[in-house]
Amino acid sequence: MARMSVRQMWKAKIAGKLMAKSWPETATPHRSAYAGRVLGIDPSLRGTGLALIEFAADRPAVLLHSRTLRISARYSMAHCLGEIFKAATAVIDAYEPRHVALEQTIYVQNIRTAQILGAARGALIAAAAIKGREVFEYPPLRVKQAVVGAGRASKEQMARTIMQLLGHGRTLALDESDAAGVAICHALTWRG
Numbered sequence: 001m002a003r004m005s006v007r008q009m010w011k012a013k014i015a016g017k018l019m020a021k022s023w024p025e026t027a028t029p030h031r032s033a034y035a036g037r038v039l040g041i042d043p044s045l046r047g048t049g050l051a052l053i054e055f056a057a058d059r060p061a062v063l064l065h066s067r068t069l070r071i072s073a074r075y076s077m078a079h080c081l082g083e084i085f086k087a088a089t090a091v092i093d094a095y096e097p098r099h100v101a102l103e104q105t106i107y108v109q110n111i112r113t114a115q116i117l118g119a120a121r122g123a124l125i126a127a128a129a130i131k132g133r134e135v136f137e138y139p140p141l142r143v144k145q146a147v148v149g150a151g152r153a154s155k156e157q158m159a160r161t162i163m164q165l166l167g168h169g170r171t172l173a174l175d176e177s178d179a180a181g182v183a184i185c186h187a188l189t190w191r192g
Helices: 006-014 077-095 111-130 140-147 155-166 174-189
Strands: 036-042 047-056 059-070 099-103 134-138
Touching: 006 155, 036 077, 036 174, 047 077, 047 174, 059 077, 059 155, 059 174, 077 111, 099 111, 099 174, 111 134, 134 140, 134 174, 140 155, 140 174, 155 174
Parallel strands: 036 099, 099 134
Antiparallel strands: 036 047, 047 059
């Protein structure tokens, strides 16, 4: 069998076509593929990305819903947090994801930015918790490694790879592709 690239292996795993013997001997042994819906979230106060993906062992992953929640700078932080909470709750109610996966905050420019981002994340986590969904968090480096195979991949490279993995025709906005990347990372790395 020809040697597969990391990207080809992840694509095959998402599609449920990767058998244990396809992995190199040094890789971890095969385990059952994640099955269920994951709401991936790229948190932000004014541009939160949401992407809901359904994973099944017998077919490729399917993007069911994605959007970027844009909120004008003229609105107060409290208003933004309410809109973020309502948007996340609406997606959870409509699609009933099994898990919610968020991108962790690793680097922020200043303390004010950290507080704002933390508040947005809090609204999203609260929406998931109230609806009884488990929340998982992944650092951006891990998301990029899982999806692209390189931790320093650009946002554009992430978007292109996600389009290929999902076979989706529409170009996703960068916040949406980041959210989809978090969902894919969760499905690929979750151990249940």
